Amino acid sequence: MILILSPHATDEQIDHVIRHVEDLGFQTHVSRGAFRTIVGVIGDEDKLSVEPLNAMPGVEKVVPVLPPYKLASLEAHPTPSIVDVAGVKIGGGHLAMIAGPCAVEGRDRMERIAESIRDAGANILRGGAFKPRTSPYSFQGLGEDGLKILRETGDKFGLPIVTEVMDPRCVELVAEYADMIQIGARNMQNFVLLTEVGKTQKPVLLKRGMSATITDLLMSAEYIMSQGNFGVVLCERGVKGFDNIARNLYDVASVAIVKGLSHLPIIVDPSHATGRPDLIPPCALAGIAAGADGVHIEVHDCPEEAKSDGPQALLPHQYAELADQIRKLAALFNKTISPPAGVAS
Amino acid sequence: MILILSPHATDEQIDHVIRHVEDLGFQTHVSRGAFRTIVGVIGDEDKLSVEPLNAMPGVEKVVPVLPPYKLASLEAHPTPSIVDVAGVKIGGGHLAMIAGPCAVEGRDRMERIAESIRDAGANILRGGAFKPRTSPYSFQGLGEDGLKILRETGDKFGLPIVTEVMDPRCVELVAEYADMIQIGARNMQNFVLLTEVGKTQKPVLLKRGMSATITDLLMSAEYIMSQGNFGVVLCERGVKGFDNIARNLYDVASVAIVKGLSHLPIIVDPSHATGRPDLIPPCALAGIAAGADGVHIEVHDCPEEAKSDGPQALLPHQYAELADQIRKLAALFNKTISPPAGVAS
Amino acid sequence: MILILSPHATDEQIDHVIRHVEDLGFQTHVSRGAFRTIVGVIGDEDKLSVEPLNAMPGVEKVVPVLPPYKLASLEAHPTPSIVDVAGVKIGGGHLAMIAGPCAVEGRDRMERIAESIRDAGANILRGGAFKPRTSPYSFQGLGEDGLKILRETGDKFGLPIVTEVMDPRCVELVAEYADMIQIGARNMQNFVLLTEVGKTQKPVLLKRGMSATITDLLMSAEYIMSQGNFGVVLCERGVKGFDNIARNLYDVASVAIVKGLSHLPIIVDPSHATGRPDLIPPCALAGIAAGADGVHIEVHDCPEEAKSDGPQALLPHQYAELADQIRKLAALFNKTISPPAGVAS
């Protein structure tokens, strides 16, 4: 950690800062320049990071040298982690092909969609039973009934299932049904929920918040991991941008940035990132080309009847075409798509 | 609601759209232009807004005419609402002067700070017992012990108290102690928490999320109000910007925008919006000049010892100076600062 | 064009609006709803777009139906345009492989770099002679000497050249030397410069401004095209984001968005978009996968000696590896990389 002192810092203030840091058990290296004094601090930065050094008189800026996340960092685990979702591997060269409707709407529809995505080559089925809706007057999901339908559909078609949890009081319930638990973008910094999910041993799909930095995202993964649950898969799904021509701004570089900082797998969700079916295929392919460990795509057989986010879904045949292209790209980059246990490879 | 059809929409698609809308019980007005057909839809837009019309083949864009919030809108309540926090009025010409430390750290410190802000003219005391921290390794608050200290300090100095709740399981507990419940920026779209808080009858301080649009903010207020709790005070506290010279981008215009759309009071929080003590006074004054119904300021007697966010706090004497300027500005704009019940006016 | 009138619009205001629009020679379709009146306007929207209808009393919102650009639109030219840069084709299935140093620094270095990128498979050589630098104290480029070196190097290695122009007074000079003229991101809305470049018949590489919407970008292309120069190639090079972990936010979806609106080719520049050599290869591949018509990459043989933007350049051998991967991807997507006239295919 480096302390840059203010040009107007008095000798007394400088001495106070140095003594304070040394009293905490750290070594200091002081460089007095023509304009400013710089204090290099040597020791365990973690312990120091909780000290409000930037509030000390005379301190202008604190420059951390180490990242604030530990368990999620590449230093802690220098090779890519592989997360296992009921037999389907994600990361380390294995691609997740997650697909399904935004919300679980009913058994028949769920089965039709599940069959179509399984046939197209998806290896995990998604569907929301608890829906975060911006309006209190919109469809909020089928709740436990939705979980049951999703579970039974997954079992029928041999696909592991992932579904979102919004309420810390429902984590146990969702964990009973699901193979993987999703934390939505709006809850990425719901620390209570992260902690609760961290106490389960279910893999977690952690979606990036709409204005979360990469450091924020990795700190949220750290919350889950600090509870003992290491099965975290990150997901880029677009950030807020100034151009409303698409729903969000798809940050494909985040995939490569994460790869340089963390061992955790990261997938992309072009459905939520763009909100436009015409942009989903090019953005999905871009994600794989950038090194993503999978794609999360919404698929619906009749978007105009969808109870939630119909317009951002692909039709089953569009998904099948895209999956085909993804397989070709995967082959080019030596990636594997592990078939679900219930599906013959 | 207006439907703009695609230039390539077929007659069959156009008819399908019109029939569908009319079957739902709405009237249509169709304008066929040289390039495009436009369908004006007349009827209760609320009922229509839950239909995925933009997923219908041939529909290019859906332009809503009415805002998606109802209870929060100026149409529902054309005069400014006044929220009463244990006798302190906010809105309709009454300014909230909320001040206190980021976190409750201990009884002595809390009392020292409470006394200083009361003497400076604050009318509500703040302090966090449950702290949303980006790092799982940072101080997370004193929990119920913090609530007790805050309550007793408020009582001792005659100040109503506001404190944050993060966990839906703690809403009842926090409501027992607090006069006003705060929803933090990171939880602005934690719909489970909003619903839970909406079931209490305590006034709510709802902070704007870091990438929430004004519509998002009002929709979150709507969540609380739809449960029967109408005592919502909004709070602008900065949004994400591209320049990291200050923590966030303080969106002072949001105050005036909200005033044109909603009857709910809106205050400003320049401490979180800027993260820099030197920017707090000018931004607080700017907020009042823009029409805000109060200011929320962090005050700490020794920022370098603060367990959370020390650098963004004012010292007690700095707060006193600022409060003095705010009073002058309030007088100029004919605003009142209602003294807390426990403090002689 | 649709006019949404205010809920408080008086009958007199509504009549005034309708009469005004009809006096201008347009037909109107009026829908009077319970809350609001909507006026659909039928006729040539271009003529209407220059009228300040949204300033009329009673008008709340003007919703245009057609895009403001014409020559750049897919309606004007429904198949992809192919731009020819001294024999190298860009667009319509042909990929541009533009590479070279940020600035022309001297003949020897230029030749070394040109040789290496030609051998790696680049088909256009870049290099700045006039450099837009944020500091007046930084290296500003070699000016005409730089142009000469670039031209002679291009000729020696059989590569067409592209270089930036910043000053309308230099357009003629640059056009004498260059095969393609670059408009930098900071000048994307320098309408004087766009007009001047539009008067030449040289192909133009138009970089997207750091906070330009897609519509802004296409409007700037329209400026050039409206002068008679149709050889415009767009370039995505990152927009401003809130996370300073990379220089800019690489908006790969813009490629697919442009493809749905315009016939103009669009390439990507991951060097400027990210400012980090480790992110250039994944982002370049992502761009091609998203449908880009080429990549623009900075290459330098000794970044630590570069006079400008050294840290964002690839080393020649890194570029060669990337070019190899791009060729494989191009083959997968049936794209062609046309060899420069001076280089045997």
Next chain:
Amino acid sequence: MILILSPHATDEQIDHVIRHVEDLGFQTHVSRGAFRTIVGVIGDEDKLSVEPLNAMPGVEKVVPVLPPYKLASLEAHPTPSIVDVAGVKIGGGHLAMIAGPCAVEGRDRMERIAESIRDAGANILRGGAFKPRTSPYSFQGLGEDGLKILRETGDKFGLPIVTEVMDPRCVELVAEYADMIQIGARNMQNFVLLTEVGKTQKPVLLKRGMSATITDLLMSAEYIMSQGNFGVVLCERGVKGFDNIARNLYDVASVAIVKGLSHLPIIVDPSHATGRPDLIPPCALAGIAAGADGVHIEVHDCPEEAKSDGPQALLPHQYAELADQIRKLAALFNKTISPPAGVAS
């Protein structure tokens, strides 16, 4: 300047960096920590800033200690500068009251508006003769005819005039007519234009670019000042935001941030910042409360006939009311509004 070396930097790389810096004539202070080595560099940072140290192998990050601007910095000139525009003072306690139409449209209208704003208390008249329009098909301004009308109107009503220049070839022409030259937001990083304007001795109104950081803004001022022209007045006019409810995001904190870094005056332009007449008065007052040295407001007597940006203008009587409130606020903050030479105080 501080160099943070990579955790994987070899001893050889570290030695190479140190030797390189010392060869350039700087002193180094090396701190070898458990994880990383830090090199403090002592000497004239300006000379160092042009060296691409961050491209050296083993260097992870370069942390500058001094700002890159010099002449614009508070260190260079620790008291506020006062810029004199034909007798009207801006800065150091003197407020600019700049008002007028977006574009000069004709003599009669110009005179009507000038008279009204003079009577309301404005001290500088604005009006565009060269207009930067996003569409090549929009009204581009009256050119030199507009300059003449503006000059003669200013003279008739005793008001200094400010007008925009877009083309470096027109700087001399504009300087002949105008008392103050405006650089528009889209040209804030048009370095050719900045340099040309810096060669005149006319005061410059430099508008902040829509995605310019405060450092970018001050660097653009530095460009002008480095040519010998020190009369620069900065102007905040909104940055790009994610919420399209107003045109831009008005960054009122920028006023206070600039005051802490630079001696240059800074004013606010709520017309362009918001694009909505209802938001102009609250945002103007907020700017003054935040410490701005003036306000720039568009005024038009018939917005529905305006040839450019009608909807963002105030009507003359609205401006008069606002000016009245600004005067009261100015009195509260001990600011002076110097009357133009041609107007009796």
